[in-house]
Amino acid sequence: MNYRYFVLFLGLLVLACNPDQQEENPEPPNIIFIMSDDHGYQAISAYGHGINETPNIDRIADEGILFNRSTVTNSICAPSRAVMLTGKHSFVNGKVDNLQPFNWDQPNFPKVLQANGYQTAMIGKIHLDGLPQGFDYSMVLPGQGHYYNPDFIVNGERKRFPGYVTDITTDQTLKWLKEMRNPDQPFCLLYHQKAPHRNWKPAEEYLTLYDDITFDPPANFYDDYEGRGSAAKEQEMEIVRDMRWGHDMKFVVNPYTGDTTALAGQLKRLSAYQLKNWKAAYDPKNEAFVKADLKGKEFAEWKFNRYIRDYLRTIKSVDDGVGELLDFLDETGLAENTIVVYTSDQGFYLGEHGWFDKRFMYEESFRTPLLMRYPKEIKAGTETDALVQNLDFAPTFLDYAGIEAPEEMQGESFRDLVSGEDPSWRDAVYYTYYEYPAEHMVKRHHGVSTERYKLIHFYYDVDEWELYDLQEDPREMNNVYDDPAYVEVQEQMHQKLDSIRAEYGDSDELDQKFLDAWLNR
Incomplete structure (x- = not known):
């Protein structure tokens, strides 16, 4: 036998006998991060609310994990996306509202992946001003974008595409995977849909979907x-x-x-x-x-x-696109080593309290859908009530890639949580909202939430506190802040709010700074 082939044979034999050694340098996982805009968890059938059917999105949870208490740090589009990219709260990354500029020069997780051998791409909506940094290829909607015949900025050049925005975003995502991706590199792909953002223009094939159904409004639709x-x-x-x-x-x-x-x-x-x-x-x-x-x-x-029919019609197209993507991964053998995440930039009101939109720290806005699949580490059909946030995406993706997160990132990797290796997790999450006075007139507020309780402070032109017992009052109809039965809980939640603000570096001085910037814009 040729000596060179003999040595190769011995090396393969050693690896076969030592499977642990094979895993010392495992193949880095691909990452596909799907984000829609304003998709309330109530409108994903995996969450069991019965409003609509989303079989393809559900499939991610069926084959992976469903997060029941995933939340955001600031429930409004551009700030939420800035948190997702940077792993830092709004008052740290500087993007506290939809109008303040976003600093692309700061670290974000695609930049770190790109610097460590990943091919990166972003296709769809990002709603952050400036040319995206950290991507080998970007094709993004300018601002909110249009549902029909939208313009996209393709690597800095504006082009118009005929058709429906959700379908175009899916088609271009699949085109990148099939024709533009380097098969010799791991990849990170951000596949971000505009839908179901206001004003909910459906695709032509779904313009009459649900016309034969009359939807009952939520139980607290007539909230006073x-x-x-x-x-x-x-x-x-x-x-x-x-x-x-x-x-x-x-x-x-x-x-x-x-x-x-x-x-x-x-x-x-x-x-x-x-x-x-x-x-x-x-x-x-x-x-x-x-x-x-x-x-x-x-x-x-x-x-x-x-409202609800148009909203759900736009989601039908989003779900179709997820199905096409998952089918492609299965057909090409990429599914086994690809992390797939589905989420939204925040939750949304589907008639709860009589509302549409988001912004408040109340549950339907604060909570966001999160479903994740990675066959190598996540057991199919898993569920968790852990308080994860969009703050955690950046360090989690870097952890899977075997890359240390920049020290300035404030989120935590939930990799060991979802694999079951380490079930310990944080017991509280922090929230801020700044865009007032402005459209929808939701007052400035910050707050802290645990698994059971939520404390909210509304400030600027008011000084009001609200406390909710989510176990006894999941619809948040009864403010128990002044209830004598909750005196101890109120004190404990105030302490938790003070400590979590200090932990993340927030303060009344920062609140005033961002208020001044807003009023002087």
């Missing part, structure tokens, strides 16, 4: 906010009162004033064929509404149903 402070009462995000006839309800002409709405201008972006299908779907329904002349409860629940 009794016992809570001014924040819950003075917001401007009520479905019945605050949704716009054009932008949200899909009327070209306001049915009560006869004025042309903003939708008329938006529809100019559609092709003649797209517009024909749109009008065929909405015009008869709008005419029926005008003719019915609804009042009171019937009127309120008509508006709720117009």
Whole structure:
């Protein structure tokens, strides 16, 4: 036998007899991070709320893990994405609201992966100003982007793509995987959908989906906010009162004033064929509404149903895209060594408290869906109630890649948590919100949440405290801050809030700094 082949044979024999040695330098995992925009966990069927079916998104949890208490640090689009990238709270990374600039020069997890041999790409929505850093390839929507015939900024160059934004984002993601990816490198791909962000324009094939279903509003849809402070009462995000006839309800002409709405201008972006299908779907329904002349409860629940149907229609396209991606991974043999994560940049109100939108620290906004699959380490069908946050994504991905996270990252890797190797985890999470006075008029606040209790402080033009017992009051209808039965709990939660603010480096002085910047913008 040739000596060189004999030595190779002996080496393979040694590896076969010592499987532990084979794992000393394991193949780095690929990472696919799927993020939608404003996708409430209530609208993922794996969470059991029964509103809709999302079989493809559910599949990630069926074959991996479902997080029941995943939360965000700041429930608004751009700040949440900045936290996701940097692993730092908003008051540390500087992106506290949608208008402040984002500093791309600071470390983010794709940059670190890229510097350590990963090929990186981002396709879809990021909603952060400036050219993305840390990506070998980027194809991102400018700002919020459009649902129909959207523009994308492709490696800095603006181009228009005909079609529906969700389908285009999926198609371009698959194109990158099939044609542009270097098969000799591990990859990290951010696949980020615009949907289901307001104003919920469905794909042509789903314009009439759910027309045969009447959805019941949540149990607290008619909330009167009794016992809570001014924040819950003075917001401007009520479905019945605050949704716009054009932008949200899909009327070209306001049915009560006869004025042309903003939708008329938006529809100019559609092709003649797209517009024909749109009008065929909405015009008869709008005419029926005008003719019915609804009042009171019937009127309120008509508006709720117009909203929820459109919202769920856009999710159907997102779920379709997830299915195409998972099928591709299976067909190409990439599934075994690819981490797949599905999440949203925050939660969303689907009629709870009578609301749409997000921003508040109340559960439907604070909690975000999180499903994750990695066959090598995560047992299929796992669930966890651990208090993970979007703060934790960056260090977790770096941990899987075998890379030490930059010291400035404040999140924690949940790798050992989801594998079952180390079930210990934090007992509280911290939240901040800064964008006030502004659209929807949700007051500035910060707070701390444990598994059972939540303490919120609303400040700036008020000084109000709210305390909730999530075990006894999961819908957060009863503020027990001044309840004598909760005196000890109140004291403990104040102590926890003070300690967690100190731990992360937040302060009243920083609150004032960001307030001044907002007022002087």
